[in-house]
Amino acid sequence: MLPPDRTLLAILAAVDAAFLPERPTGSNKGDVRAALLRTPYLSGVGIPWSSGRASAQEKMAASRVLAELEDAGQVIRHAAGQRTSHVRLTDAGEARARSLVGLPSLADAMLQGRKFAKFVDPGRWIIEIPLAGLEMSDYPKDRGIDDPLMNLEERLLPLLIRGWAQSIEDAHGHVSYRLSYAGAAAVAGKLPADPADSYDEECMNFYYDSLGRELERIRVMPAPCRLIMPMRSCSDAYYSAKEHGRRGRNWPRNLDSGEDNGAEP
Incomplete structure (x- = not known):
């Protein structure tokens, strides 16, 4: 090397x-x-x-x-x-x-970022389970090279280091993500060529x-201290999306029209 x-x-x-x-x-x-x-x-x-x-x-x-x-x-x-x-x-x-x-490349991460729109609006938290294509009953007990949650982390890292996405964690080791408004606009753009x-x-x-x-x-x-992160919005986002696309309380009402519903993060 x-x-x-x-x-x-x-x-x-x-x-x-x-x-x-x-x-x-x-x-x-x-x-x-x-x-x-x-x-x-x-x-x-x-x-x-x-x-x-x-x-x-x-x-x-x-x-x-x-x-x-x-x-x-x-x-x-x-x-x-x-x-x-x-x-x-x-x-x-x-x-x-x-x-x-x-x-995974930046293009891979952008394609993963586009999946957020299936579940929640930009700025809203969603637990990692549906993003990884899992059900709660499939939550992996052991971390390893074939762990779908680790694979999800690696696919999202190019978005995380740009501030296009953020993550938060709870005491049980469950992670939730959200796509920023700037991130949502970025991932909807042209995919860069893979190296x-x-x-x-x-x-x-x-x-x-x-x-x-x-x-x-x-x-x-x-x-100096440890931050305590509120998890309510994360839970709301999960319960609206846990059936992999079922329309719930956080589903944008006018998604099919392609219009921005103006929701605040």
Whole structure:
């Protein structure tokens, strides 16, 4: 694996770790801790990034790799040259990194985002079960590579890191999502072309190893408090959609006409 790809995958793992939904039985990192990383990334600044190298020579080499990625249009750096800078993936950089790992692309995420309209309006929460094509009785007990909820998380990550979708979690480890109004407009647009397939097993293993380390790092980050998130709107959205498309209290009345019903989030 070339050093630029290694750094690019490490950055993707750090970004994804900040936006992955929290499950108390999994990372248990806490909403406040994640917000410390999500907020600057969504504002365009990026995530804190340090080479973590011991010697001055290693730090210079890591800085040259970042500069190479920046020149290639794959990352954007802020406060470059300082001990801790901030980095942000460009669309091209994210596309290449996800292709190396075999993760869903932005186009895949947009197609998944279009499914929200089958259940709820933009801005309203919906539990993950119907989005993953499951019934409550099918809720997986064990997390694994074939877990449909993990697959859903990975399909939605390109939307989450852009702020086009958000997630919240309850004490039982159930996750709910909502599509923002900007996200709804974005996913309805033209799908971007998928990058050339460049999957590499070594890259995949490195990404998931890095992701695990980043999740643990976030989990032990100091946080001043823990946010308590209201879940009523999430429950309302679920009960309106739990039969996979049955029209309920949150179904837009004029959906068939294609008009905006003007619902507030």
